[in-house]
Amino acid sequence: MNTAALTGGTPKISIRDMTLVHVNEERRQSNVSVENLTLDIMENEFLCVVGPSGCGKSTLLSAIAGFMQPQTGTVTMNGERITKPGADRGVVFQEYALLPWKTVLDNVALGLKFRGVPRADREAKAMEYIAMARLTEAAKKYPHELSGGMRQRAAVARTLANTPEIMMMDEPFAAVDAQTRLSLQEELLRVWNDNPITVLFITHSVEEAVFLADRVAVLTPGPGKLREIVEIDIPRNARHWDTITSDPEFIALRDRVMALVRDQNG
Numbered sequence: 001m002n003t004a005a006l007t008g009g010t011p012k013i014s015i016r017d018m019t020l021v022h023v024n025e026e027r028r029q030s031n032v033s034v035e036n037l038t039l040d041i042m043e044n045e046f047l048c049v050v051g052p053s054g055c056g057k058s059t060l061l062s063a064i065a066g067f068m069q070p071q072t073g074t075v076t077m078n079g080e081r082i083t084k085p086g087a088d089r090g091v092v093f094q095e096y097a098l099l100p101w102k103t104v105l106d107n108v109a110l111g112l113k114f115r116g117v118p119r120a121d122r123e124a125k126a127m128e129y130i131a132m133a134r135l136t137e138a139a140k141k142y143p144h145e146l147s148g149g150m151r152q153r154a155a156v157a158r159t160l161a162n163t164p165e166i167m168m169m170d171e172p173f174a175a176v177d178a179q180t181r182l183s184l185q186e187e188l189l190r191v192w193n194d195n196p197i198t199v200l201f202i203t204h205s206v207e208e209a210v211f212l213a214d215r216v217a218v219l220t221p222g223p224g225k226l227r228e229i230v231e232i233d234i235p236r237n238a239r240h241w242d243t244i245t246s247d248p249e250f251i252a253l254r255d256r257v258m259a260l261v262r263d264q265n266g
């Protein structure tokens with residue numbers, strides 16, 4: 001855990017009193033999805049966001065990604081207001097992250113291509129990230145030739161190859177089977193330990209959040225406000241599924257976060 005960052009370091013992302021409203025002009029409807037949310041995401045921390053369905057987790061991600069603007073309040077990165085999407089913020093979604101007509105190598109190299117990096121350089125760089133995701137053997141394969149877990153590892157490699165300042169993940173492992181999901185979580189922590197980066201990870205799974213995070217932000221039922229932040233001080237070298245589920249600290253933190261999510265009195 002990046003304790004220095006959490007106890008006085010610099011926030012990478014600062015959200016202040018942010019309200020996000022989805023407006024449907026045709027139907028003359030508006031829907032307040034996030035209300036008066038204040039939250040910092042510290043440099044190189046792994047922050048998980050949990051909360052009841054519809055509480056605004058994905059909407060929060062959209063604002064940091066620059067896909068939508070707050071109606072009131074602010075969202076900044078390194079002190080600068082976020083006004084549009086940018087390569088400095090990478091997003092991994094649950095599905096559709098890879099272009100089906102491109103190989104793993106071309107998918108991972110795509111962002112570098114857009115930035116004008118010459119072919120040999122971008123392929124060498126992409127292969128480094130592919131190796132990190134343990135996909136070297138699959139570099140020339142197309143997404144439909146990969147398992148769901150391999151596809152998500154490729155999606156993470158593609159995002160990290162763009163060297164963003166923050167990687168945001170919206171339920172990235174929700175579509176894979178339970179066993180694959182556990183190994184993807186361990187793999188993600190291995191990669192993150194080797195490549196420190198700020199991570200915002202959205203999930204429905206309290207266990208997943210407590211396993212991965214430095215801190216878990218629990219939102220209230222929609223419109224989402226911050227209910228509580230729970231610090232997860234389980235040592236990084238204890239984050240293995242074969243042992244952690246019998247660790248009393250893990251059990252206590254999981255139960256605490258679960259109680260916060262289930263309490264509907266926002």
Ligand SMILES: Nc1ncnc2c1ncn2[C@@H]1O[C@H](COP(=O)(O)OP(=O)(O)OP(=O)(O)O)[C@@H](O)[C@H]1O
Binds near residue numbers: 023033055057
């Ligand atoms: N494009 C949109 N137009 C109108 N309302 C929207 C739109 N997208 C989301 N909403 C509404 O905003 C609220 C928050 O949705 P959001 O998807 O951010 O929640 P969530 O916490 O990510 O949900 P889930 O856990 O079910 O994925 C919900 O009431 C949803 O119906």
